[in-house]
Amino acid sequence: MRCVIARYPFDLTRTGVLASMKGVRPGLVTGASVTVGRRRYPVKQVGQVVTGQDPRDFTAGEVVRAMTRLGFTCHDRPGGAPVAMAGSAALRTASALLGGDGPVG
Numbered sequence: 001m002r003c004v005i006a007r008y009p010f011d012l013t014r015t016g017v018l019a020s021m022k023g024v025r026p027g028l029v030t031g032a033s034v035t036v037g038r039r040r041y042p043v044k045q046v047g048q049v050v051t052g053q054d055p056r057d058f059t060a061g062e063v064v065r066a067m068t069r070l071g072f073t074c075h076d077r078p079g080g081a082p083v084a085m086a087g088s089a090a091l092r093t094a095s096a097l098l099g100g101d102g103p104v105g
Helices: 014-021 043-051 060-069 088-097
Strands: 002-005 008-011 033-036 039-042 073-075
Touching: 002 060, 008 043, 014 033, 014 043, 033 043, 033 060, 039 043, 043 060, 060 073
Parallel strands: none
Antiparallel strands: 002 008, 033 039, 033 073
């Protein structure tokens, strides 16, 4: 399938991506990611391996669009990542909404 990444056309296939990523150790997922085989990779890492381009030359969105079109599962944020609360004020607000007196201590 013809995909344009960083203004360059690439003829990518699902089997080609699988073959390219075989043996590649996944980097730390801190943002958007794609599941290739049984592993979850940062989209920028997949884009770099598949296209040979510097990750600064393309956006994560371009790779997500291409991988989705090829049938891969893409994720917006790391799986199981906790959603950070804004601090104790958020905890007090949530507790008050639930009818509690706020945190102990």
